[in-house]
Amino acid sequence: MMSSPRSQDYRTFLAAAFREPAAIGAVAPSSTTLARTLASVVPSTGQPVVVELGPGTGSVSAAIQRRLPAGARHIAIEANRNLAEHVRETQPAVEVVHGDAGDLIPLLAGQGLCRVDAVVSGLPWTLFPLPVQRRILDQIGIVLAPGAAFTTFAYLHARALAGARRFHHLVRDAFDEVIVGRTVWANVPPARVYVCRRAVRSG
Incomplete structure (x- = not known):
């Protein structure tokens, strides 16, 4: 019996989490509901360029692809080599770049x-130290075109953690507009989505 794409994704996720538990930061791939919510800022007209940070097994990638019009570009940056290869194989329309989100600007320059x-993130922010959080957010703000949006999420159960609190304050300092949406209960674990616009320019 052939396994479903979702079960294949889950096996790939478990293998990656087993090899690098400190780098994955999740207990399961993002649900269809969470993926659709994250991808809601992706333009569905014109020829947009969308960057996805930390696509994991590609559940959010699929939601982004469903919104993108013909002629769009979808760049996915993944630090885990096995996950990057999985997305490359299962999402052929996605331009997968094996690299660190902290190198966002040079990685995009290479493309x-x-x-x-739009920037859509599945990164485990709570696992990152302050300099890494700040470095990635700063670069996101630089690459976003006027009017473009950045979306990411935070797990509900982790909001009391120091890393989560730090990220919450950082993202509010980094963008003029930050909307924290309703809890997505149809996810394991439940999560809340941030929608951010208009990066604050220092200096």
Whole structure:
């Protein structure tokens, strides 16, 4: 019997989590509901360029692909080599880059890009120290085109953790507009989505 794409994703996720538990930061791939909510800021007209940070097994990638019009570009940056290869194989329309989100600007430059129309993140922010959180957020703010949005999420159970509190304050300092949506209960664990616009320029 052939396994479903979802079960294949879950096996790939478990294998990655077993090898690098401190780097994955999740207990399961994002649900369809969470993925659809994260991807809601992706433009569905024109020829947008969308960057996805930490696609994992590709559940959010699939939601992004469903919104993108013909001629769009979808760049996914994944630090885990096995997960990057999995997304490359299962989502052939996605341009997968094996690299660190902390190198966002040079990685995009390598793809001939300096501005993007949306950034969708599945990164485990609570696991990152302050300098890493700040470095990634700063670069997201730089590459976002005027009017573009950045979405990410935080697990409800982790909101009391120091890393989560620190990220919450950082993201509010980094963007003029930060909307924290309703809890997505149809996810394991439940999560809340941040929608951020208009990066604050220092200096």
